Amino acid sequence: MKKSIGIHMPVYPAPVLIIGNYDEKGKPNVMAAAWGGICCSVPPCITISLQKIRYSYNNIVDRKAFTVNIPSEKYVKESDYFGMVSGREHDKLSITNLTPMRGEKVDAPYIEEFPVSIECKLLQTIELGTHVMLVGKVVNTLADEECLTCDNYPDPEKVRPIIFTPKYRRYYALGADLGEAFHMGRFFMK
Amino acid sequence: MKKSIGIHMPVYPAPVLIIGNYDEKGKPNVMAAAWGGICCSVPPCITISLQKIRYSYNNIVDRKAFTVNIPSEKYVKESDYFGMVSGREHDKLSITNLTPMRGEKVDAPYIEEFPVSIECKLLQTIELGTHVMLVGKVVNTLADEECLTCDNYPDPEKVRPIIFTPKYRRYYALGADLGEAFHMGRFFMK
Numbered sequence: 001m002k003k004s005i006g007i008h009m010p011v012y013p014a015p016v017l018i019i020g021n022y023d024e025k026g027k028p029n030v031m032a033a034a035w036g037g038i039c040c041s042v043p044p045c046i047t048i049s050l051q052k053i054r055y056s057y058n059n060i061v062d063r064k065a066f067t068v069n070i071p072s073e074k075y076v077k078e079s080d081y082f083g084m085v086s087g088r089e090h091d092k093l094s095i096t097n098l099t100p101m102r103g104e105k106v107d108a109p110y111i112e113e114f115p116v117s118i119e120c121k122l123l124q125t126i127e128l129g130t131h132v133m134l135v136g137k138v139v140n141t142l143a144d145e146e147c148l149t150c151d152n153y154p155d156p157e158k159v160r161p162i163i164f165t166p167k168y169r170r171y172y173a174l175g176a177d178l179g180e181a182f183h184m185g186r187f188f189m190k
Numbered sequence: 191m192k193k194s195i196g197i198h199m200p201v202y203p204a205p206v207l208i209i210g211n212y213d214e215k216g217k218p219n220v221m222a223a224a225w226g227g228i229c230c231s232v233p234p235c236i237t238i239s240l241q242k243i244r245y246s247y248n249n250i251v252d253r254k255a256f257t258v259n260i261p262s263e264k265y266v267k268e269s270d271y272f273g274m275v276s277g278r279e280h281d282k283l284s285i286t287n288l289t290p291m292r293g294e295k296v297d298a299p300y301i302e303e304f305p306v307s308i309e310c311k312l313l314q315t316i317e318l319g320t321h322v323m324l325v326g327k328v329v330n331t332l333a334d335e336e337c338l339t340c341d342n343y344p345d346p347e348k349v350r351p352i353i354f355t356p357k358y359r360r361y362y363a364l365g366a367d368l369g370e371a372f373h374m375g376r377f378f379m380k
Contacts, residue, residue: 002302003330004294009228009313009328010306011236012260012351013203013364038199038225039239040318046204047323049236057219070202076368081375095378099341104194112192116200119365126316128325133237135318138199142192149358154200156355156362161202163353163364165346168339169372170345174353175365176201178266182359183269188285190312 003108010168013134016079016162016171019048019058020067020117023087026112028100028109030069030092031056032083034164035131044138046120055087057132065106066136070116072160073173079162080171105140115144115159116163192332199356205226205298206269206352210257210290210307211249213277218290218299220259220282222273224354236310238320245277247322250312253298256326260306264348265361269352272359295330305334305349317319337347339365 014034023029036048050057060066070076071079078096085092093111100109103119110117114158147158156174163172173186204224213219226238240247249339250256261269268286275282283290283301293309293323302306309324337348346364353362 002291002300002307003336005333005338005342007234007328008331008343009234009308010234010260010331010333010349011205011207011228011258011308012306012344012346012349013205013353014227015201015203017201035228035230037227037322038201039237040321042282043318044199045196045318046199047229052302057224068201073368076375079375080369080371080373081378084372084375085379094233101192102199104209109361110192116202117192118199118201124316124318126314126325128233128235128314130232131230132203133229133323135316139198141195142196143195143200144192147197152195153198153358154195154202156202156358156360159200159202160370163203164371166258167343168346169370170346171200171368171371171374173365173368175363176365178263178352178361179270180359181270181354181361182274183270183364184267184361185269186275188266189275 005124013163014166016071016164018071018082019056019067021056021068022063022108023059028093029087030082034080034083043134047135049133051130052132063107064122065108067103067108067109067110068118069114069118070161071114073162076162076171115147116154117142131184203353203356204267205355206261207273208259208269208353209246210259211246212253212298213249218283219249219277220272222269235325237325239318239321239323242322251296254312255298256310257293257298257300258308259301259304260351261304263352266352266361305337306344307332
């Protein structure tokens with residue numbers, strides 16, 4: 001039996017996306033975003049939602065570029081830290097001993113140690129309230145060779161992404177394989 | 191060592207969101223959306239991306255309402271099926287023997303058997319290309335009493351949400367608890 005619990009957003013799973021950008025002096029900066037994901041297939045676009053007060057916000061708007069880095073679970077402490085302090089006061093990549101690399105196609109840095117990095121050009125900003133949606137067009141994707149399938153695509157079981165649970169505020173690992181998408185549903189097709 | 195793999199979006203994890211809506215005759219309909227998630231904290235908003243050709247698209251735009259239902263892993267076959275066929279030709283809820291309930295605050299149905307259902311009023315549509323982002327304002331949240339914590343909030347370990355991996359096309363369960371958010375990062379704070 002369901003009951004109303006008020007206005008909440010237990011949208012499970014939420015991702016842990018580490019957003020790379022350069023500040024006005026060219027210093028590499030990162031932040032953690034859990035409000036975000038794919039928003040269009042063609043053109044390939046990702047949206048992330050930021051508060052305007054975030055240090056990353058002006059950086060991204062000024063350079064019209066950001067990267068979306070997928071941390072593996074072994075970097076859960078680093079990823080959490082990226083969401084706790086501001087790049088205005090802290091050089092987060094130096095402190096965590098991670099390596100910023102210059103994007104190949106955009107004016108933003110990606111994190112070498114994370115298994116997947118997606119380079120985005122800023123397409124649109126949409127103001128909603130506390131948060132502004134930034135829509136970025138994907139122009140290049142980088143992946144650690146060790147996490148690739150034979151088809152040259154990141155294997156989630158090797159990437160080991162982190163799963164966030166909004167408001168409940170815990171991180172989880174990827175669990176058991178539940179089956180093949182666009183296939184299991186055939187059970188209901190005569 | 192990272193290498194470029196072209197233009198891809200391995201944004202792991204992606205959610206499995208089952209979107210409830212009524213068609214023009216008032217028949218309850220559902221679809222699966224993996225492009226979506228929270229996009230603003232205040233007002234509390236969720237975005238989902240749909241193709242205009244989807245049966246759900248006009249239903250949602252006409253009634254300015256939809257629900258976001260979080261399936262638990264035991265409904266992975268049903269959820270997959272919801273993304274494989276159209277409500278134009280199939281009564282998906284009858285075929286899967288799931289129960290549509292009239293939304294308490296919006297003109298859209300939710301699924302009784304799924305542990306979490308979030309009622310949304312359509313706020314905005316944003317055209318991007320193949321997909322249109324629909325932004326909905328959350329006006330009510332329903333949860334199965336059995337999945338609630340003592341704080342009356344859905345416990346992800348009881349909800350057992352499904353994790354989708356784009357293009358790789360597999361579903362996963364929630365895995366091991368990796369720790370507390372906004373806490374583990376203190377490791378890097380002096």
